[in-house]
Amino acid sequence: MISPSVSKQRDRVGREAAPVPGGWVDAARRLADRFGERFSVGAVVRERHGRDESHHQCRPPNGVVFPTSTAEVAEAVGICAQHRVPMIPFGAGTSLEGGVGALGGGLSIDLSGLDRVARISVEDMDATVEAGVTRKRLNEHLRDTGLFFPIDPGVDATLGGMAATRAGGTNAVRYGTMREAVLGLSVVLASGQVIRTGGRARKSAAGYDLTRLFVGSEGTLGIITEMTLRLHGIPQAVSVAVCPFASIAEAVNAVIAIIQCGIPVARLELLDGLAMAAVNRHSKLTLAETPTLFLEFHGSEAGVVEQAEAAAAIAQDFDGADFQWAVRPEERSRLWRARSQVYDAALALRPGAKGFSTDVCVPISALAQCIAETVVDLGTCQVPAPMIGHVGDGNFHLVFVVNPTDAAEMMEVQRLNRRLVRRALALGGSCTGEYGVGYGKLQFLTEEFGRPTYEVMRTIKQALDPLGLMNPGKVVALGAGRSPDPAEKD
C-alpha cells in the first residue's frame, strides 16, 4: 500500500495533483546529501520522468535520482524504504501502459547511468549488461563478434526496461521474448538488499525460477539492475520479402500455414491497408495499400532461399499477389526501415496526436476471427486506427491516433479497447502480448486469469514488497481497498 500519510498537493508541472508521500521531505534531504546533483526535484526533470510514449497522462514523481551502479540503486532504495517513499524505476521512458507514472508520488530511479556492458563471451554467446544499456548500444558493442541480440521492440528501449516488461517485438516468432533472452539478473529488493538470480549455465533445474518471476514484474517486486543475456550468431544470410494480399483473412491464413510448415521465419509482420498508406506517406514509398506481410528469413545462403521459396509457395496458395524478396542489404534496410517507422507513420496521419496502442495476443487459430470481428467493431469509429501485427505470435496492435484532450474520443477508444481485450480473452488469448500491464491493463488481470490466480500474484507481491513501495499501482493492487476496480462493462 502507498504510505498512509499522502498529502494531495497541486503539482506545478503535472496535470494531476501529485501526491507527496509523508516521508518525502526526510527522504529528499538524505537523497540530496548522498547524490548531490544526481538527485533532482526540478520541474522539467520530473515531468520527463512521469510520462511514457503512450496516451497515459503525465504522473510526475516528487524527485528523480540518477545512480550509476547497483550499489547506488540499493542505497536509494534503502533510503526510500526507511521513509516509506514509493520507488518507480525508469529506463528510456518508452513504455506504453503507464509503467513509469508515479501514481502515489515518490522517487523515480533513472537507470540510464547504469550503462556498462560488463562482459561478453563469444564462446558462450552471452553478455552481462547493466539495466540502462539500450538494445542498440548492446548490438553496437557486439559488432565484430559475429553475435547479435535479437529482441527488437521497435524503439531503442533499455534492456532493463525490456526485461521488466517482458518485451517481445518483431522477431519473437523466431528468437522468443525477454523471457527466453534473460539467463540471470541482479535485482535490488524492496529492502535494499541485492540478489542474483539464474546464472550462466544454459539450463538449470536449481530452485524456483526467480529470473522469470522478476522478468515481466515491471519493477513491482524489485529493481533489475543487471542482466545476463543470451546472444545469437549473426545469420550467414538474411532475406526480406513483402507480399500484399486481397484480405486480412487470407494474409493470416498464409501466416498459419507458414508457421505450421515449420519454416523458421525470423519476422512475420502484417500491416493493414491503412498502415501501408501511412508507411507510404511517411517513408515516401509506393507499396500496395492492401494488407501486406513483411517476412524476414535467417539462415545459410541456401537455407534462406529454401525458406523464402517455401513461404512464397504458401502465399500463392492464399492469393498473395506478388511475393518479392530482397537479399541486398540496402533493399532490406529500406523495407524494414519503413516497417520499423510504422508507429511514427501512424502518428503522422494526424499531426499533434498521440498513439493509443492496443496489444492483444490470441492463439494463432483464433487470429483471423479476432481481427475480423475487430474490424467490424471499429465500424463507425472516426479515429484512425492502423493495424500492425506480429502475426507469427498471434499478437497485433491497433494504433488509435488520438487527441488525448478530447474526452469523448478517449472514452470511445477506451470502450473499443475493452471490447477488443474481452474478445481476445474469450478466444483464449491475453490482454497484453508484449507491452505489460502497467496500470492501463490492471483491470483485466482478474478477467484473464480468474480471481484465485490474481490473489496468488498479490500474495507474492505482499511477501516480497510488504510495504507496497515498489512501483505501486502497477500489475497488482495491494491493500484492502486496492483490489482492481470491477472492470467497466460495455
Place this chain on the structure above:
Amino acid sequence: MISPSVSKQRDRVGREAAPVPGGWVDAARRLADRFGERFSVGAVVRERHGRDESHHQCRPPNGVVFPTSTAEVAEAVGICAQHRVPMIPFGAGTSLEGGVGALGGGLSIDLSGLDRVARISVEDMDATVEAGVTRKRLNEHLRDTGLFFPIDPGVDATLGGMAATRAGGTNAVRYGTMREAVLGLSVVLASGQVIRTGGRARKSAAGYDLTRLFVGSEGTLGIITEMTLRLHGIPQAVSVAVCPFASIAEAVNAVIAIIQCGIPVARLELLDGLAMAAVNRHSKLTLAETPTLFLEFHGSEAGVVEQAEAAAAIAQDFDGADFQWAVRPEERSRLWRARSQVYDAALALRPGAKGFSTDVCVPISALAQCIAETVVDLGTCQVPAPMIGHVGDGNFHLVFVVNPTDAAEMMEVQRLNRRLVRRALALGGSCTGEYGVGYGKLQFLTEEFGRPTYEVMRTIKQALDPLGLMNPGKVVALGAGRSPDPAEKD
C-alpha cells in the same frame, strides 16, 4: 514446517523410521471414506511410492491416494491441509534426487490416474494434458497430426513430473526444456484451491510468470494437475551421426564450434570411452570405445544434409576420426536406441548395483576444463563412472554405479559429487542441469545463489505454503531449524 506432533515409529517396510504426522489418523479415515479402494496404506504400495530410480533410500509415505481428476486432487489436498499432513506428488517415480521421498511422512498423491489428453490443436501446435500422461503416450496421441512433443529425458516420465522438475533431456539444445515447453498450468495450491496460470497465447506480458514459478518447484508450492504444452512440427527429414574422437577435450571443442556456427543441431551428446564400452556390451554393438559424439539433425531434406556436412567439417578440424551419418530410420533407431539405453548399460557394468548420477551444467566455454578436472579427480576411484553429456547445453552426468549398502563407497562417491558440484559452481555453472533439487541437492542452493537469493525462495515458499505441507524438505527448507545444513566441506 512439518506438523509439530510427529511421532517416529518404526515402519514395517522402510529401512528408515517413517514419521507419522499427528493428524494422520483422522486424515486417513477421511481419505478412506472419500476414496475407498483408491486410498491405500498397504506396505507394498507405500514402498513403491517412497523410492525413485536413484540411489536415494526408500522413504515411504503413510498412505497413497489415487485421484483421477484435478477436483479429486484438490479434495485430497484439502483433507491433508485440514489435518496438517504433508503431501508428496508422485508421477512415474523416475526422479533422481529423492523427489518422491516422504521425509516427514504424509500422503503420496499418485497422479497417474490423471491420464487424459484433453485437447490437441494442430493449428496452434499445442495440447492440454493431465499431469499423469507420459511423454511417450502424448507422442502416440500425436501420431498422424504431423506434430510431436520433443522433450526427452530418456525414461518415460509423466509430463507432470517433468514440469515439476523442469526436465531437459537430449534435445534441449534445440527445443529447450520444460521451461520453454509449458504454456500454462492448472495447479492445486496448499489450501486445496485450484488456479490456472498462463494461457494459450504464444506470448503474454500479463502479470507475474506463475507458470515458470511452478515449473521446477517440485511440488513444494502446489501440485501441477494439468498443462498446456507447446508442440513442434515433425521435421521433414532427420539424420543421425556418430563421430569418435581421440580425447574428450577435442570432442568438446568440436561441440563448442558446432554451437557457435549456429548449426541448429537437435541432439548433441557425448559418451566417454567407458560409456561406449557399456553401450557396446549392452546393445551388442562394435562402436569405437573412445569419446564419441552422437548428433541428430532436424530440417528439410537439403537442410539436414547441409547441417551434417557443416558439422562433419568441424569435427574433422578437431580430428574427429570418422564422421558417419545415417538417414535411414532403422539405422537411426539402432544408434539412438543404444544411446538411450546408456543408463541401463551403465548399471549392467555391475550387476545388482544402483545408479548415482551427477548432474552439473556449466557455461560451454568451461565444459572442457570442468570435465578434464573431473577426470583427474576420479583418479583412483574404484566405482565405475561412465560419462554421458548433453554437451550442447554444457550439461553432463557421471553415472557412478554404486552399491548403496556399502557405506564407505557411498561416502567416497558423495565426496566426489560434492567436489564436482563445487567445481561447476566455481566455473559459473549450476548444481543441477535437469534433475532438480529434491533433497539430494538442497545443500547446494545457497552455494549456487547466495543466502539472500535462497531467502527469497524461502519467502515465496512461506507465502504460498505457510504450513509447510507441500513436499516438505525438498528444494527449500522451512522453519528456524530447517535452513540447509552447512554443506560438508572436503
